[in-house]
Amino acid sequence: MILIVVEYANGKVSKSTWEMITAARESGREAPLTALVLGSNISAIAAEVARAVDQVLVADLPALAQYDPELWSAAVAQIAAEGEANLVLIGGSRSGREYSPRVAIKLDAPLLEDVITLKSSAETNTAQRYTFLARVTETIESTTPIAVVTIKPGVFNPATPKAEAAEQFDVDLNLPTPRLKVTGKTAERSSRISLSEAEIVVSGGRGVGSAEGFTQYVEALADQLGAAVGATRAIVDAGWRPYSEQVGQTGKTVQPKTYIAIGISGAVQHLSGMNKSKTIVAINRDPEAPIFKIADYGIIGDVTQLVPAILTELKK
Template identity: 45%
Template sequence: MTILVLGEQHGGKVKDSTLATLGAAAQIGGDVHLLLIGSEASGAADDAKSIAGVSRVLVAADAALDHELAEAAAPLIARLGADYDHLLFSSTTTGRNIAPRVAALLDLAQVSDIIAVEGPDTFQRPIYAGNAIATVRSTDAKKVITVRGTAFTKAERGAGSAEVQSVDAGVNNDKSSFVSMDASESERPELTSAKIIVSGGRALGSGDAFHQYIEPLADKLGAAVGASRAAVDAGYVPNDYQVGQTGKIVAPELYVAIGISGAIQHLAGMKDSKVIVAINKDEEAPIFQVADVGLVGDLFKILPELTEKL
Protein backbone atom coordinates (compact mmCIF):
# COMPACT_ATOMS: atom_id res chain seq x y z
CA MET A 1 0.00 0.00 0.00
CA THR A 2 1.38 3.41 -0.98
CA ILE A 3 0.38 6.85 0.24
CA LEU A 4 1.03 10.25 -1.34
CA VAL A 5 0.88 13.31 0.94
CA LEU A 6 0.78 16.82 -0.49
CA GLY A 7 3.33 18.84 1.47
CA GLU A 8 2.93 22.51 2.27
CA GLN A 9 6.07 24.53 2.89
CA HIS A 10 7.15 28.03 3.78
CA GLY A 11 10.63 29.49 4.02
CA GLY A 12 12.33 26.18 3.24
CA LYS A 13 10.49 24.28 5.98
CA VAL A 14 7.61 21.83 5.82
CA LYS A 15 4.61 23.22 7.69
CA ASP A 16 3.35 21.67 10.92
CA SER A 17 0.01 20.89 9.28
CA THR A 18 1.84 18.58 6.87
CA LEU A 19 3.67 16.89 9.75
CA ALA A 20 0.29 16.07 11.29
CA THR A 21 -0.97 14.71 7.97
CA LEU A 22 2.11 12.50 7.82
CA GLY A 23 1.15 11.31 11.31
CA ALA A 24 -2.21 10.20 9.90
CA ALA A 25 -0.45 8.50 6.99
CA ALA A 26 1.67 6.53 9.46
CA GLN A 27 -1.50 5.24 11.13
CA ILE A 28 -2.92 4.10 7.80
CA GLY A 29 0.33 2.23 7.16
CA GLY A 30 2.33 1.64 4.03
CA ASP A 31 5.00 3.36 1.97
CA VAL A 32 4.65 7.14 2.41
CA HIS A 33 5.79 9.64 -0.23
CA LEU A 34 5.71 13.42 0.26
CA LEU A 35 5.07 15.73 -2.70
CA LEU A 36 6.44 19.29 -2.69
CA ILE A 37 5.39 21.71 -5.41
CA GLY A 38 6.49 25.15 -6.60
CA SER A 39 9.77 26.92 -7.20
CA GLU A 40 10.68 26.73 -3.49
CA ALA A 41 10.14 22.98 -3.33
CA SER A 42 13.80 22.08 -3.83
CA GLY A 43 14.80 24.16 -0.81
CA ALA A 44 12.20 22.49 1.40
CA ALA A 45 13.28 19.02 0.25
CA ASP A 46 16.27 19.08 2.61
CA ASP A 47 13.90 19.49 5.54
CA ALA A 48 11.36 17.02 4.14
CA LYS A 49 13.78 14.15 3.61
CA SER A 50 14.61 14.05 7.33
CA ILE A 51 10.98 13.61 8.46
CA ALA A 52 10.21 10.28 10.11
CA GLY A 53 8.09 7.86 8.10
CA VAL A 54 8.75 9.45 4.68
CA SER A 55 10.49 7.07 2.27
CA ARG A 56 10.55 9.35 -0.78
CA VAL A 57 10.24 13.09 -1.39
CA LEU A 58 8.86 14.04 -4.80
CA VAL A 59 9.82 17.53 -5.97
CA ALA A 60 7.91 19.35 -8.72
CA ALA A 61 9.97 22.54 -8.79
CA ASP A 62 7.93 24.42 -11.38
CA ALA A 63 7.13 28.11 -10.96
CA ALA A 64 3.71 27.43 -12.49
CA LEU A 65 2.88 25.61 -9.24
CA ASP A 66 3.73 28.59 -7.03
CA HIS A 67 0.96 29.80 -4.71
CA GLU A 68 -0.57 26.28 -4.83
CA LEU A 69 -3.31 27.13 -7.30
CA ALA A 70 -5.72 24.20 -7.43
CA GLU A 71 -6.14 24.46 -11.21
CA ALA A 72 -2.38 23.91 -11.64
CA ALA A 73 -1.70 21.43 -8.85
CA ALA A 74 -4.71 19.10 -9.15
CA PRO A 75 -3.93 17.64 -12.63
CA LEU A 76 -0.36 16.87 -11.52
CA ILE A 77 -1.52 15.15 -8.32
CA ALA A 78 -4.24 13.24 -10.18
CA ARG A 79 -1.64 12.01 -12.67
CA LEU A 80 0.74 10.93 -9.93
CA GLY A 81 -2.19 9.42 -8.04
CA ALA A 82 -2.39 6.55 -10.52
CA ASP A 83 0.46 4.91 -8.59
CA TYR A 84 -0.99 5.40 -5.09
CA ASP A 85 -3.71 3.87 -2.92
CA HIS A 86 -4.25 6.94 -0.72
CA LEU A 87 -3.89 10.66 -1.48
CA LEU A 88 -3.73 12.75 1.71
CA PHE A 89 -4.10 16.50 2.11
CA SER A 90 -3.99 18.72 5.18
CA SER A 91 -7.38 20.17 6.07
CA THR A 92 -6.04 23.68 5.49
CA THR A 93 -7.13 26.32 3.02
CA THR A 94 -4.71 24.81 0.50
CA GLY A 95 -5.70 21.21 1.07
CA ARG A 96 -9.43 21.91 1.06
CA ASN A 97 -8.99 23.81 -2.19
CA ILE A 98 -7.00 21.16 -4.08
CA ALA A 99 -8.37 17.85 -2.78
CA PRO A 100 -11.94 18.12 -4.18
CA ARG A 101 -10.59 18.89 -7.64
CA VAL A 102 -8.26 15.88 -7.45
CA ALA A 103 -11.15 13.68 -6.33
CA ALA A 104 -13.28 14.92 -9.23
CA LEU A 105 -10.52 14.28 -11.78
CA LEU A 106 -10.14 10.73 -10.46
CA ASP A 107 -13.93 10.23 -10.15
CA LEU A 108 -13.65 9.42 -6.45
CA ALA A 109 -15.65 10.35 -3.35
CA GLN A 110 -13.54 12.45 -0.99
CA VAL A 111 -13.36 11.62 2.72
CA SER A 112 -13.12 14.99 4.49
CA ASP A 113 -11.57 16.17 7.74
CA ILE A 114 -10.75 12.83 9.34
CA ILE A 115 -9.83 12.78 13.04
CA ALA A 116 -9.04 9.06 13.50
CA VAL A 117 -7.96 6.05 11.45
CA GLU A 118 -9.67 2.72 12.11
CA GLY A 119 -8.24 0.96 9.07
CA PRO A 120 -6.98 1.55 5.52
CA ASP A 121 -10.54 2.24 4.35
CA THR A 122 -12.30 3.28 7.57
CA PHE A 123 -12.07 6.66 9.27
CA GLN A 124 -13.77 8.90 11.81
CA ARG A 125 -14.84 12.45 11.01
CA PRO A 126 -16.84 15.08 12.92
CA ILE A 127 -20.31 16.10 11.77
CA TYR A 128 -22.88 18.61 13.07
CA ALA A 129 -20.16 21.06 14.17
CA GLY A 130 -18.36 18.33 16.06
CA ASN A 131 -21.39 17.29 18.12
CA ALA A 132 -21.34 13.83 16.56
CA ILE A 133 -18.59 11.62 15.16
CA ALA A 134 -19.29 9.58 12.03
CA THR A 135 -17.39 6.42 11.16
CA VAL A 136 -17.15 6.15 7.37
CA ARG A 137 -15.84 3.39 5.11
CA SER A 138 -14.75 4.16 1.56
CA THR A 139 -15.16 1.43 -1.06
CA ASP A 140 -13.31 3.39 -3.75
CA ALA A 141 -10.16 1.79 -5.14
CA LYS A 142 -8.26 4.93 -4.15
CA LYS A 143 -8.90 7.22 -1.23
CA VAL A 144 -8.74 11.02 -1.38
CA ILE A 145 -8.62 12.29 2.21
CA THR A 146 -8.26 15.58 4.05
CA VAL A 147 -6.80 15.36 7.56
CA ARG A 148 -7.64 17.53 10.57
CA GLY A 149 -4.15 18.25 11.88
CA THR A 150 -5.13 18.86 15.49
CA ALA A 151 -6.22 15.20 15.84
CA PHE A 152 -2.91 13.52 14.95
CA THR A 153 0.59 13.44 16.41
CA LYS A 154 3.05 15.29 14.19
CA ALA A 155 5.79 13.30 12.45
CA GLU A 156 9.22 14.12 13.85
CA ARG A 157 11.91 16.00 11.99
CA GLY A 158 15.44 14.63 11.94
CA ALA A 159 14.37 11.01 12.31
CA GLY A 160 14.23 9.99 8.64
CA SER A 161 16.42 9.64 5.56
CA ALA A 162 14.18 9.72 2.50
CA GLU A 163 15.39 9.79 -1.07
CA VAL A 164 14.60 12.89 -3.15
CA GLN A 165 13.21 12.48 -6.65
CA SER A 166 12.34 15.17 -9.19
CA VAL A 167 9.10 14.83 -11.12
CA ASP A 168 7.97 16.55 -14.30
CA ALA A 169 5.18 18.94 -13.41
CA GLY A 170 3.71 19.14 -16.90
CA VAL A 171 1.56 22.10 -15.85
CA ASN A 172 -0.76 23.70 -18.39
CA ASN A 173 -2.95 26.03 -16.37
CA ASP A 174 -5.01 28.43 -18.46
CA LYS A 175 -7.88 28.66 -15.97
CA SER A 176 -6.43 30.81 -13.20
CA SER A 177 -3.50 33.05 -12.34
CA PHE A 178 -2.08 34.52 -9.17
CA VAL A 179 -2.67 38.26 -8.89
CA SER A 180 -1.63 39.30 -5.38
CA MET A 181 -1.76 38.35 -1.72
CA ASP A 182 -2.39 40.66 1.21
CA ALA A 183 -1.02 38.75 4.19
CA SER A 184 -0.77 40.04 7.73
CA GLU A 185 2.67 39.90 9.36
CA SER A 186 3.07 39.10 13.03
CA GLU A 187 5.87 38.19 15.40
CA ARG A 188 3.45 36.04 17.38
CA PRO A 189 3.12 32.28 16.73
CA GLU A 190 0.94 31.12 13.85
CA LEU A 191 -2.57 30.40 15.13
CA THR A 192 -2.97 26.78 14.05
CA SER A 193 0.43 25.69 15.40
CA ALA A 194 0.62 27.79 18.61
CA LYS A 195 0.90 26.05 21.98
CA ILE A 196 -0.94 28.90 23.72
CA ILE A 197 -3.82 30.94 22.28
CA VAL A 198 -5.58 33.95 23.80
CA SER A 199 -8.92 34.66 22.11
CA GLY A 200 -11.32 37.54 22.51
CA GLY A 201 -15.01 37.87 21.76
CA ARG A 202 -17.65 40.46 21.09
CA ALA A 203 -17.67 41.50 24.77
CA LEU A 204 -14.48 43.51 24.14
CA GLY A 205 -16.69 46.08 22.45
CA SER A 206 -14.19 47.49 19.94
CA GLY A 207 -11.00 46.84 18.05
CA ASP A 208 -9.12 49.29 20.28
CA ALA A 209 -10.20 47.39 23.39
CA PHE A 210 -9.18 44.13 21.76
CA HIS A 211 -5.66 45.45 21.19
CA GLN A 212 -5.51 47.09 24.61
CA TYR A 213 -6.59 44.09 26.69
CA ILE A 214 -5.99 40.89 24.67
CA GLU A 215 -2.64 41.53 23.03
CA PRO A 216 -0.64 42.43 26.20
CA LEU A 217 -1.77 39.17 27.81
CA ALA A 218 -0.86 37.24 24.69
CA ASP A 219 2.58 38.86 24.60
CA LYS A 220 3.20 37.95 28.24
CA LEU A 221 2.28 34.33 27.54
CA GLY A 222 4.07 34.11 24.18
CA ALA A 223 0.70 33.23 22.70
CA ALA A 224 -1.07 33.56 19.38
CA VAL A 225 -4.16 35.76 19.23
CA GLY A 226 -7.53 34.41 18.16
CA ALA A 227 -11.10 35.67 18.07
CA SER A 228 -14.68 34.52 17.88
CA ARG A 229 -16.66 34.96 14.69
CA ALA A 230 -18.71 37.70 16.37
CA ALA A 231 -15.53 39.72 17.05
CA VAL A 232 -14.36 39.25 13.48
CA ASP A 233 -17.76 40.15 12.00
CA ALA A 234 -17.80 43.27 14.17
CA GLY A 235 -14.50 44.33 12.61
CA TYR A 236 -12.40 44.17 15.77
CA VAL A 237 -9.72 41.98 14.12
CA PRO A 238 -9.00 40.48 10.66
CA ASN A 239 -10.62 37.27 9.39
CA ASP A 240 -7.47 35.20 9.86
CA TYR A 241 -7.87 35.52 13.65
CA GLN A 242 -11.15 33.59 13.61
CA VAL A 243 -11.34 30.32 15.53
CA GLY A 244 -14.34 28.10 14.91
CA GLN A 245 -16.18 25.90 12.48
CA THR A 246 -15.92 28.49 9.70
CA GLY A 247 -12.52 29.71 10.90
CA LYS A 248 -9.45 27.82 12.08
CA ILE A 249 -9.48 24.56 14.03
CA VAL A 250 -6.97 24.68 16.89
CA ALA A 251 -5.93 22.41 19.76
CA PRO A 252 -3.24 24.21 21.78
CA GLU A 253 -1.96 23.18 25.18
CA LEU A 254 -3.68 26.27 26.66
CA TYR A 255 -6.67 28.14 25.24
CA VAL A 256 -7.81 31.32 27.02
CA ALA A 257 -11.30 32.44 25.98
CA ILE A 258 -12.07 36.01 27.03
CA GLY A 259 -15.53 37.50 26.59
CA ILE A 260 -16.58 34.55 24.43
CA SER A 261 -19.99 33.06 25.18
CA GLY A 262 -19.18 29.67 23.69
CA ALA A 263 -21.53 29.22 20.74
CA ILE A 264 -21.42 25.79 19.08
CA GLN A 265 -19.66 27.29 16.06
CA HIS A 266 -16.76 28.50 18.21
CA LEU A 267 -16.54 25.38 20.38
CA ALA A 268 -16.16 23.25 17.25
CA GLY A 269 -12.85 25.01 16.59
CA MET A 270 -11.22 24.80 20.03
CA LYS A 271 -12.83 22.22 22.30
CA ASP A 272 -9.95 19.76 21.74
CA SER A 273 -7.54 22.15 23.50
CA LYS A 274 -5.67 20.49 26.37
CA VAL A 275 -6.59 23.15 28.97
CA ILE A 276 -9.36 25.73 28.47
CA VAL A 277 -9.58 28.85 30.61
CA ALA A 278 -12.71 30.99 30.29
CA ILE A 279 -13.28 34.55 31.54
CA ASN A 280 -16.83 35.84 31.21
CA LYS A 281 -19.19 37.95 33.30
CA ASP A 282 -22.12 35.62 32.49
CA GLU A 283 -21.88 32.60 34.76
CA GLU A 284 -24.40 30.77 32.53
CA ALA A 285 -22.26 31.16 29.39
CA PRO A 286 -21.90 27.85 27.49
CA ILE A 287 -18.11 28.25 27.41
CA PHE A 288 -17.98 27.25 31.09
CA GLN A 289 -19.34 23.79 30.20
CA VAL A 290 -16.10 22.93 28.38
CA ALA A 291 -13.69 25.06 30.44
CA ASP A 292 -11.21 23.47 32.82
CA VAL A 293 -10.88 26.77 34.67
CA GLY A 294 -13.62 29.40 34.74
CA LEU A 295 -13.50 32.93 36.08
CA VAL A 296 -16.73 34.94 36.35
CA GLY A 297 -16.15 38.66 36.31
CA ASP A 298 -15.55 41.87 34.38
CA LEU A 299 -12.78 41.22 31.86
CA PHE A 300 -11.83 44.92 31.84
CA LYS A 301 -10.86 44.62 35.51
CA ILE A 302 -9.52 41.06 35.46
CA LEU A 303 -7.23 41.25 32.42
CA PRO A 304 -5.04 44.21 33.48
CA GLU A 305 -4.51 42.60 36.89
CA LEU A 306 -3.80 39.19 35.38
CA THR A 307 -1.38 40.64 32.82
CA GLU A 308 0.45 42.62 35.52
CA LYS A 309 0.92 39.54 37.72
CA LEU A 310 2.36 37.36 34.95
Protein backbone atom coordinates in the same frame (compact mmCIF):
# COMPACT_ATOMS: atom_id res chain seq x y z
CA MET B 1 1.54 3.85 -0.95
CA ILE B 2 0.07 6.74 1.04
CA LEU B 3 0.72 9.98 -0.83
CA ILE B 4 0.98 13.13 1.30
CA VAL B 5 0.96 16.46 -0.53
CA VAL B 6 3.31 18.75 1.38
CA GLU B 7 2.11 22.19 2.44
CA TYR B 8 4.71 24.83 3.24
CA ALA B 9 5.08 28.58 3.72
CA ASN B 10 7.97 31.02 4.12
CA GLY B 11 10.54 28.32 3.43
CA LYS B 12 9.30 25.91 6.11
CA VAL B 13 7.09 22.84 6.14
CA SER B 14 3.69 23.83 7.53
CA LYS B 15 2.27 22.34 10.70
CA SER B 16 -0.56 20.84 8.65
CA THR B 17 1.93 18.60 6.84
CA TRP B 18 3.24 17.13 10.11
CA GLU B 19 -0.38 16.56 11.14
CA MET B 20 -1.09 14.69 7.88
CA ILE B 21 1.94 12.48 8.53
CA THR B 22 0.51 11.60 11.95
CA ALA B 23 -2.88 10.85 10.38
CA ALA B 24 -1.17 8.52 7.90
CA ARG B 25 0.86 6.77 10.60
CA GLU B 26 -2.23 6.23 12.76
CA SER B 27 -4.49 5.12 9.90
CA GLY B 28 -3.46 1.46 10.20
CA ARG B 29 -2.71 1.17 6.49
CA GLU B 30 0.43 -0.88 5.86
CA ALA B 31 1.97 1.18 3.07
CA PRO B 32 5.04 3.38 2.63
CA LEU B 33 4.56 7.08 3.35
CA THR B 34 5.45 9.17 0.33
CA ALA B 35 5.67 12.97 0.46
CA LEU B 36 5.10 14.95 -2.72
CA VAL B 37 6.66 18.42 -2.82
CA LEU B 38 5.46 20.76 -5.56
CA GLY B 39 6.97 24.15 -6.31
CA SER B 40 10.13 25.94 -7.36
CA ASN B 41 13.41 26.12 -5.38
CA ILE B 42 12.04 23.67 -2.82
CA SER B 43 15.13 21.64 -1.93
CA ALA B 44 15.05 22.85 1.69
CA ILE B 45 11.39 21.83 2.01
CA ALA B 46 12.11 18.38 0.59
CA ALA B 47 15.05 17.89 2.95
CA GLU B 48 12.97 18.92 5.97
CA VAL B 49 10.04 16.59 5.29
CA ALA B 50 12.37 13.72 4.33
CA ARG B 51 13.00 13.13 8.05
CA ALA B 52 9.42 12.01 8.64
CA VAL B 53 8.45 9.81 5.68
CA ASP B 54 9.71 6.79 3.72
CA GLN B 55 10.43 8.63 0.48
CA VAL B 56 10.09 12.09 -1.03
CA LEU B 57 9.03 12.90 -4.59
CA VAL B 58 10.13 16.34 -5.75
CA ALA B 59 8.68 18.34 -8.63
CA ASP B 60 10.90 21.43 -8.69
CA LEU B 61 9.67 23.36 -11.71
CA PRO B 62 9.38 27.08 -12.60
CA ALA B 63 5.81 26.40 -13.72
CA LEU B 64 4.95 25.49 -10.13
CA ALA B 65 6.42 28.61 -8.56
CA GLN B 66 2.90 29.96 -8.02
CA TYR B 67 0.01 27.86 -6.71
CA ASP B 68 -2.47 26.98 -9.45
CA PRO B 69 -5.32 24.56 -8.63
CA GLU B 70 -5.32 23.08 -12.15
CA LEU B 71 -1.58 22.39 -12.12
CA TRP B 72 -1.59 21.09 -8.54
CA SER B 73 -4.50 18.73 -9.17
CA ALA B 74 -2.96 17.43 -12.40
CA ALA B 75 0.38 16.80 -10.70
CA VAL B 76 -1.10 15.05 -7.66
CA ALA B 77 -3.42 12.88 -9.76
CA GLN B 78 -0.58 11.84 -12.07
CA ILE B 79 1.75 10.84 -9.23
CA ALA B 80 -1.05 9.05 -7.36
CA ALA B 81 -2.01 7.05 -10.46
CA GLU B 82 1.58 6.18 -11.41
CA GLY B 83 2.44 5.17 -7.84
CA GLU B 84 -0.80 3.22 -7.37
CA ALA B 85 -1.54 5.16 -4.20
CA ASN B 86 -4.14 3.82 -1.78
CA LEU B 87 -4.65 7.13 -0.01
CA VAL B 88 -3.98 10.71 -1.08
CA LEU B 89 -3.78 13.07 1.89
CA ILE B 90 -4.23 16.79 1.31
CA GLY B 91 -4.33 19.53 3.94
CA GLY B 92 -7.68 21.08 4.76
CA SER B 93 -6.33 24.54 4.00
CA ARG B 94 -8.03 26.99 1.65
CA SER B 95 -5.96 25.77 -1.30
CA GLY B 96 -6.33 22.11 -0.29
CA ARG B 97 -10.12 22.44 -0.22
CA GLU B 98 -9.93 24.06 -3.64
CA TYR B 99 -7.94 21.49 -5.59
CA SER B 100 -8.73 18.23 -3.74
CA PRO B 101 -12.11 17.75 -5.51
CA ARG B 102 -10.30 18.06 -8.85
CA VAL B 103 -7.86 15.33 -7.79
CA ALA B 104 -10.74 13.06 -6.78
CA ILE B 105 -12.48 13.55 -10.12
CA LYS B 106 -9.30 12.84 -12.10
CA LEU B 107 -8.73 9.63 -10.12
CA ASP B 108 -12.42 8.65 -10.12
CA ALA B 109 -12.07 8.37 -6.35
CA PRO B 110 -14.27 9.36 -3.40
CA LEU B 111 -13.37 12.51 -1.48
CA LEU B 112 -13.45 12.31 2.31
CA GLU B 113 -13.40 15.93 3.42
CA ASP B 114 -12.25 17.68 6.59
CA VAL B 115 -11.76 14.44 8.52
CA ILE B 116 -10.89 14.29 12.22
CA THR B 117 -10.15 10.52 12.39
CA LEU B 118 -8.97 8.09 9.73
CA LYS B 119 -8.71 4.31 9.68
CA SER B 120 -7.65 2.47 6.55
CA SER B 121 -7.34 -1.16 5.49
CA ALA B 122 -7.12 -3.06 2.22
CA GLU B 123 -10.92 -3.15 2.02
CA THR B 124 -12.18 0.13 3.47
CA ASN B 125 -11.29 3.66 4.50
CA THR B 126 -13.33 4.91 7.44
CA ALA B 127 -13.24 8.51 8.66
CA GLN B 128 -15.14 10.88 10.89
CA ARG B 129 -15.93 14.55 10.42
CA TYR B 130 -18.06 17.21 12.05
CA THR B 131 -21.40 18.22 10.55
CA PHE B 132 -24.48 20.24 11.53
CA LEU B 133 -22.30 23.00 13.02
CA ALA B 134 -20.24 20.42 14.93
CA ARG B 135 -23.30 19.15 16.79
CA VAL B 136 -22.95 15.78 15.04
CA THR B 137 -19.91 13.62 14.33
CA GLU B 138 -20.49 11.84 11.03
CA THR B 139 -18.82 8.55 10.05
CA ILE B 140 -18.06 8.12 6.35
CA GLU B 141 -16.62 5.13 4.54
CA SER B 142 -15.17 4.31 1.13
CA THR B 143 -14.65 0.88 -0.36
CA THR B 144 -12.65 1.89 -3.44
CA PRO B 145 -8.99 1.07 -4.22
CA ILE B 146 -8.05 4.73 -3.73
CA ALA B 147 -9.48 7.63 -1.73
CA VAL B 148 -8.65 11.31 -1.55
CA VAL B 149 -8.74 12.67 2.01
CA THR B 150 -8.46 16.21 3.35
CA ILE B 151 -7.31 16.45 6.97
CA LYS B 152 -8.91 19.07 9.22
CA PRO B 153 -6.11 21.34 10.49
CA GLY B 154 -5.33 21.33 14.19
CA VAL B 155 -6.87 17.93 14.96
CA PHE B 156 -3.93 15.51 14.79
CA ASN B 157 -0.74 15.98 16.78
CA PRO B 158 2.22 17.02 14.59
CA ALA B 159 4.57 14.17 13.73
CA THR B 160 8.05 14.03 15.23
CA PRO B 161 10.87 13.99 12.64
CA LYS B 162 13.28 11.06 12.63
CA ALA B 163 17.05 11.26 12.77
CA GLU B 164 17.55 9.68 9.35
CA ALA B 165 16.32 11.28 6.15
CA ALA B 166 14.47 9.36 3.45
CA GLU B 167 15.67 9.19 -0.12
CA GLN B 168 14.49 11.86 -2.56
CA PHE B 169 13.48 11.36 -6.18
CA ASP B 170 12.83 13.90 -8.92
CA VAL B 171 9.64 13.33 -10.90
CA ASP B 172 8.57 14.29 -14.41
CA LEU B 173 5.12 15.79 -14.78
CA ASN B 174 2.77 16.21 -17.72
CA LEU B 175 1.24 19.53 -16.76
CA PRO B 176 -1.53 21.28 -18.68
CA THR B 177 -1.03 24.76 -20.10
CA PRO B 178 -1.76 27.25 -17.33
CA ARG B 179 -4.97 29.22 -17.79
CA LEU B 180 -4.47 31.35 -14.70
CA LYS B 181 -1.92 34.11 -14.28
CA VAL B 182 -1.08 35.66 -10.92
CA THR B 183 -0.47 39.36 -11.45
CA GLY B 184 0.15 40.36 -7.86
CA LYS B 185 -0.06 39.38 -4.22
CA THR B 186 -0.85 41.29 -1.05
CA ALA B 187 0.21 39.61 2.17
CA GLU B 188 -1.25 40.49 5.54
CA ARG B 189 1.56 41.90 7.65
CA SER B 190 1.67 40.93 11.28
CA SER B 191 4.41 40.57 13.84
CA ARG B 192 2.35 37.96 15.69
CA ILE B 193 2.75 34.22 15.41
CA SER B 194 0.02 32.59 13.32
CA LEU B 195 -2.86 30.76 14.97
CA SER B 196 -2.00 27.46 13.35
CA GLU B 197 1.60 27.52 14.62
CA ALA B 198 1.14 29.03 18.09
CA GLU B 199 1.72 27.15 21.35
CA ILE B 200 -0.33 29.74 23.27
CA VAL B 201 -3.54 31.32 21.98
CA VAL B 202 -5.43 34.13 23.70
CA SER B 203 -8.98 34.53 22.35
CA GLY B 204 -11.72 37.02 23.11
CA GLY B 205 -15.49 37.05 22.87
CA ARG B 206 -18.28 39.55 23.44
CA GLY B 207 -17.44 39.61 27.12
CA VAL B 208 -14.55 42.00 26.39
CA GLY B 209 -17.17 44.68 25.73
CA SER B 210 -15.87 46.46 22.65
CA ALA B 211 -13.19 46.57 19.98
CA GLU B 212 -11.16 48.77 22.31
CA GLY B 213 -11.67 46.26 25.10
CA PHE B 214 -10.39 43.51 22.84
CA THR B 215 -7.20 45.47 22.26
CA GLN B 216 -6.87 46.40 25.92
CA TYR B 217 -7.36 42.91 27.33
CA VAL B 218 -6.89 40.19 24.70
CA GLU B 219 -4.11 41.75 22.63
CA ALA B 220 -2.30 43.02 25.70
CA LEU B 221 -2.28 39.58 27.32
CA ALA B 222 -1.22 37.94 24.05
CA ASP B 223 1.67 40.41 23.72
CA GLN B 224 2.79 39.70 27.25
CA LEU B 225 2.74 35.92 26.67
CA GLY B 226 4.08 35.92 23.11
CA ALA B 227 0.82 34.30 22.01
CA ALA B 228 -1.39 34.31 18.94
CA VAL B 229 -4.69 36.18 18.99
CA GLY B 230 -8.03 34.45 18.34
CA ALA B 231 -11.63 35.59 18.27
CA THR B 232 -15.15 34.21 18.21
CA ARG B 233 -17.39 34.50 15.18
CA ALA B 234 -19.49 37.15 16.92
CA ILE B 235 -16.43 39.35 17.31
CA VAL B 236 -15.48 38.92 13.66
CA ASP B 237 -19.05 39.52 12.45
CA ALA B 238 -19.13 42.71 14.51
CA GLY B 239 -16.07 43.92 12.61
CA TRP B 240 -13.85 44.08 15.69
CA ARG B 241 -11.33 41.56 14.37
CA PRO B 242 -10.36 40.11 10.96
CA TYR B 243 -11.61 36.72 9.78
CA SER B 244 -8.05 35.37 9.86
CA GLU B 245 -8.30 35.33 13.68
CA GLN B 246 -11.62 33.48 13.89
CA VAL B 247 -11.52 30.19 15.82
CA GLY B 248 -14.35 27.70 15.47
CA GLN B 249 -16.49 25.70 13.08
CA THR B 250 -16.38 28.34 10.33
CA GLY B 251 -12.89 29.57 11.24
CA LYS B 252 -9.64 27.91 12.23
CA THR B 253 -9.15 24.79 14.34
CA VAL B 254 -6.32 25.17 16.84
CA GLN B 255 -4.62 22.79 19.25
CA PRO B 256 -2.12 24.84 21.27
CA LYS B 257 -0.51 23.88 24.55
CA THR B 258 -2.50 26.65 26.26
CA TYR B 259 -5.76 28.28 25.16
CA ILE B 260 -6.97 31.30 27.15
CA ALA B 261 -10.61 32.24 26.53
CA ILE B 262 -11.51 35.74 27.69
CA GLY B 263 -15.19 36.69 27.81
CA ILE B 264 -16.17 33.67 25.69
CA SER B 265 -19.37 31.87 26.71
CA GLY B 266 -18.52 28.72 24.76
CA ALA B 267 -20.95 28.20 21.90
CA VAL B 268 -20.60 24.74 20.37
CA GLN B 269 -19.33 26.26 17.11
CA HIS B 270 -16.43 27.88 18.93
CA LEU B 271 -15.68 24.85 21.09
CA SER B 272 -15.30 22.66 18.01
CA GLY B 273 -12.34 24.78 16.96
CA MET B 274 -10.37 24.69 20.23
CA ASN B 275 -11.59 21.89 22.49
CA LYS B 276 -8.48 19.74 21.82
CA SER B 277 -6.14 22.32 23.30
CA LYS B 278 -3.84 20.78 25.91
CA THR B 279 -4.80 23.25 28.67
CA ILE B 280 -7.84 25.54 28.55
CA VAL B 281 -8.15 28.58 30.80
CA ALA B 282 -11.50 30.41 30.83
CA ILE B 283 -12.29 33.85 32.24
CA ASN B 284 -15.99 34.70 32.35
CA ARG B 285 -18.37 36.37 34.79
CA ASP B 286 -21.16 33.86 34.11
CA PRO B 287 -20.60 30.75 36.27
CA GLU B 288 -22.98 28.80 34.01
CA ALA B 289 -21.06 29.55 30.80
CA PRO B 290 -20.57 26.35 28.75
CA ILE B 291 -16.85 27.11 28.39
CA PHE B 292 -16.33 26.09 32.04
CA LYS B 293 -17.45 22.53 31.23
CA ILE B 294 -14.32 21.90 29.17
CA ALA B 295 -11.91 24.31 30.88
CA ASP B 296 -9.03 22.97 32.96
CA TYR B 297 -8.93 26.22 34.91
CA GLY B 298 -11.87 28.60 35.29
CA ILE B 299 -11.93 32.11 36.73
CA ILE B 300 -15.36 33.59 37.44
CA GLY B 301 -15.28 37.37 37.43
CA ASP B 302 -15.26 40.61 35.47
CA VAL B 303 -12.80 40.61 32.58
CA THR B 304 -12.15 44.33 33.06
CA GLN B 305 -10.83 43.67 36.55
CA LEU B 306 -9.22 40.24 36.22
CA VAL B 307 -7.15 40.72 33.06
CA PRO B 308 -5.47 43.96 34.23
CA ALA B 309 -4.59 42.18 37.51
CA ILE B 310 -3.08 39.27 35.55
CA LEU B 311 -1.10 41.67 33.36
CA THR B 312 0.24 43.45 36.44
CA GLU B 313 1.50 40.17 37.88
CA LEU B 314 3.04 39.09 34.58
CA LYS B 315 4.90 42.36 34.19
CA LYS B 316 6.52 41.84 37.59
